[in-house]
Amino acid sequence: MKLSRATSWKAVTAAIAIGLSALTVPVFAGGNRPGVAQWSVVVNQVDAGGLGIAPEFEVAIYENLLDELVKTKQFSTVLRSGDRAANDVSALLILKTSVESYTPGSETKRAVTTVAGATKLKVQSQLCTREAQVVLERVVDGNVRFFGGNLRATYNLAHNVAKAIKQSTLPEPAPSVHDQ
Amino acid sequence: MRYQIVLSKMTGRTLRCLIPVLCFTVSLMSQDGDQAKVPVSASAVQARAILGFEGISNNTNGELSIQGDNLVFKPAEGPITRITIGSIQGVFLSQEDKEVGGTPLALGRAATPFGGGRVIGLFAHKKYDFLTLDYLDSNGGFHGAICQLNKGQGQAFGSELETKSVHVSGLKNDATRLETKNEAK
Numbered sequence: 001m002k003l004s005r006a007t008s009w010k011a012v013t014a015a016i017a018i019g020l021s022a023l024t025v026p027v028f029a030g031g032n033r034p035g036v037a038q039w040s041v042v043v044n045q046v047d048a049g050g051l052g053i054a055p056e057f058e059v060a061i062y063e064n065l066l067d068e069l070v071k072t073k074q075f076s077t078v079l080r081s082g083d084r085a086a087n088d089v090s091a092l093l094i095l096k097t098s099v100e101s102y103t104p105g106s107e108t109k110r111a112v113t114t115v116a117g118a119t120k121l122k123v124q125s126q127l128c129t130r131e132a133q134v135v136l137e138r139v140v141d142g143n144v145r146f147f148g149g150n151l152r153a154t155y156n157l158a159h160n161v162a163k164a165i166k167q168s169t170l171p172e173p174a175p176s177v178h179d180q
Numbered sequence: 181m182r183y184q185i186v187l188s189k190m191t192g193r194t195l196r197c198l199i200p201v202l203c204f205t206v207s208l209m210s211q212d213g214d215q216a217k218v219p220v221s222a223s224a225v226q227a228r229a230i231l232g233f234e235g236i237s238n239n240t241n242g243e244l245s246i247q248g249d250n251l252v253f254k255p256a257e258g259p260i261t262r263i264t265i266g267s268i269q270g271v272f273l274s275q276e277d278k279e280v281g282g283t284p285l286a287l288g289r290a291a292t293p294f295g296g297g298r299v300i301g302l303f304a305h306k307k308y309d310f311l312t313l314d315y316l317d318s319n320g321g322f323h324g325a326i327c328q329l330n331k332g333q334g335q336a337f338g339s340e341l342e343t344k345s346v347h348v349s350g351l352k353n354d355a356t357r358l359e360t361k362n363e364a365k
Contacts, residue, residue, distance in 0.1 A: 045322055055272040055350075056312040059324030063232045080321030108277050111289070111301030147286065149278060151230065151326070 039173055040077040040089045041069060041127070047098035054104070060151050061097065061123070064158030069095070072166045091173030093135060096126040097161070100139065105150055118145045119153040125161050127170070135171060138164045225333045229253055232313075232325030233261045244311075244327055246340060251313075253327070263325075265344050269314040273334045273351035277305050309334025309351065 043065050046058045062081075069078045075093075079086050086092060101122040109117025120143045127136040142157025144150060224245035231238045233253050242255035250262040279286070281304055289297030289304070311327040311334055329337065338348040 054274060055314075056274060056310055056326050059312050059314065059326060060231060062322075063324050080317070080323065082316065083319050083321035085319060106277065107279050108301065108305045111279060111305070112298050114298075150276065 038076040039074075039091045039093045039170060040079065040086075041075045041093045041095055042079040042083065042086045043069065043081060043095045044097065045081045046123075047096070049099050051099050051102050053099050053102045056151065057102070057121070057154055060154035061121075061157060064155050065095065065097065065161060068158040068162035069165070072162045074166055074170075092130055093170075094128045094130070096128060098124050098126075100124055105144060105153075107149055110144070110146060114146065118143055119150045121153050121157050123157060123161070125164070127165065136165065136168050138168075140164055225329055225337055227253070227311075228328040229255070229261075230310075230326040230328055232323060233327075234323070235259055236261050244329070244337070246344070249344075251341075263313070263315055265341070265346060267315045267317070268341075268346050269316065269322075271314075271338055271341055271346055271348045272312040273338045273348065274310045274312070275307055275331070275334070275351060276310055278308050278328075280304050280306050307331045311337065 043062065046061045048058055066078055066080065069075060077085075077089065079089070099121070101120070103118070103120040105119030106117040111117075120141065122139065122141040125136075125138050125140055126134055128134050138161070140157060140160045142153045142155070142160055144153045144156065224243050227242060227244035229236050229238070229240045229242060233240075236242075236253065236255055236258070240255045240258075242253055245252050245254070246265070247262075249265050251265055251268070252263075253261045279301070281288075285300070285304055289300045291297070292300060309329040309331055311329060313323075313325045313327070315323050315325070317323055335351055338351070342348045
């Protein structure tokens, strides 16, 4: 009985020691690795490409992209188009989104027929450096086929763009003058 | 003498009741003091912030109004969002059909046998006006916000913004459309 108590005390002490040592190790969010510099990203306004996409869709894609990119935790900062803070960022990527195709849908048609009335969006997403070097290029789509409002297509699209970026391997940013 | 004592007791009780009420009212008035000075437009409308309003979660119901040089969205609970009218780049008005009843009705429709859900879906929708705003923050960052208003309120609100030198496009009243048609003829 005495032996088991002593053993349990040792086990508890060891567990506490392990816990404390784990606390002292810095936690890096979203898979950030220590010592590896991270990119920041600035999201440009959506290029409608003369397809007659409704302005609310352009705005919704842009805003949802910002939200979804923050959620991925792949970038140290997610900046808005035109943000002056981007001038001070050394490792900066620019996300350009241009609409390739857009099929306006109808929520009522979807509710009544189930098969018709889908809202479909297809965009080309490009991640470029300041020097216009394309780092990543994907064609992504976002649709609403059954449930939800038409603007849900923009959320699905932004989610898919963020997912594509998360799954890809970005090159390491070149060391800046400050880092050297 | 006895009558006077009773009277003074009653007055004391009344005062004791009234003083807290008065203090509360005065404190409320002092809180609203600054806001009361700003002219509130007559067109404060019930709206739903679909997305893009800073500090307000998506699909929050509230009141949209113009107060002085600000466009104000006041949610039912939580902080108020103000957008300086001068920072608004453009406003776009549109109209769209939306399902009413939300998730409960959607589930009800799905559960209705013999395709009854489709019939419900045919009638369970309503037209809404949408107000899309483009504006810049103090750092030059581009923002977009979408607001859902009841049918007919979008044009009225847009016209009021137009008087404040905001560029408004899209959605015209049916009357204006008819006038344009007649002019074309």
